[in-house]
Amino acid sequence: MTLDLFADQDLRQPERHERIGEQSWVLRGFALPRVEQLLPALRQVLRQAPFRQMVTPGGFTMSASLSSCGDWGWTTDRDGYRYSATDPHNGQPWPTMPEVIRQLAVDAAEAAGFADFVPDACLINRYVPGAKMSLHQDRNEHDLTAPVVSVSLGLPAMFLFGGHERADRSLRIPLQHGDVVVWGGVDRLRFHGILPVKDGHHPVLGAQRINFTLRRAGPR
Numbered sequence: 001m002t003l004d005l006f007a008d009q010d011l012r013q014p015e016r017h018e019r020i021g022e023q024s025w026v027l028r029g030f031a032l033p034r035v036e037q038l039l040p041a042l043r044q045v046l047r048q049a050p051f052r053q054m055v056t057p058g059g060f061t062m063s064a065s066l067s068s069c070g071d072w073g074w075t076t077d078r079d080g081y082r083y084s085a086t087d088p089h090n091g092q093p094w095p096t097m098p099e100v101i102r103q104l105a106v107d108a109a110e111a112a113g114f115a116d117f118v119p120d121a122c123l124i125n126r127y128v129p130g131a132k133m134s135l136h137q138d139r140n141e142h143d144l145t146a147p148v149v150s151v152s153l154g155l156p157a158m159f160l161f162g163g164h165e166r167a168d169r170s171l172r173i174p175l176q177h178g179d180v181v182v183w184g185g186v187d188r189l190r191f192h193g194i195l196p197v198k199d200g201h202h203p204v205l206g207a208q209r210i211n212f213t214l215r216r217a218g219p220r
């Protein structure tokens with residue numbers, strides 16, 4: 001991963017909060033002031049739990065590569081989707097969730113109206129150009145009262161934010177480096193996805209998009 005910490009400084013915009021649902025927000029640029037701390041934390045997690053491509057229960061290899069940190073890591077294989085307390089690659093617990101990532105998620109949740117968010121799972125997705133995430137619901141979590149906090153870094157992407165049925169129309173929301181999306185409450189189970197990431201080069205992260213998805217997976 002190439003690292004040019006200050007390359008995006010001139011592009012910094014004032015924070016803007018955009019409502020995309022009754023209890024859903026895009027917090028524009030919310031993560032930007034913390035990128036310099038987030039990237040070393042990310043690198044440390046990846047040393048312990050490198051990105052890997054996973055297979056869906058239907059036998060398809062996901063185009064995004066995944067890793068995790070925190071008490072629970074989301075995994076998929078031929079046997080199904082689930083949260084695991086250990087990394088299936090080495091049988092070890094997932095890396096501890098770095099404080100800078102945890103605090104970012106807590107603050108973003110609060111800014112979106114969800115006080116007292118206690119995330120225990122951080123899924124890390126890596127998209128190279130062409131990689132995507134098909135429409136899905138986040139529904140493997142024990143506690144659906146906690147929101148989903150999704151942090152975008154690197155290449156831009158088009159986020160699809162649908163309804164409660166797969167066939168419902170989706171909003172198309174362009175996400176940039178530093179944007180944070182939060183959805184919860186009545187919107188917690190809305191379908192969402194990512195269109196194939198376009199070719200490009202990001203000054204900080206190069207030819208990739210990194211997404212952190214923070215959730216409460218286990219019981220409180």
Ligand code: SIN
Nearest residue numbers: 125133150194211213
């Ligand atoms: C996800 O829903 O798992 C990822 C969403 C994203 O990459 O923005």
Ligand code: FE2
Nearest residue numbers: 136137138192
């Ligand atoms: Fe998701």
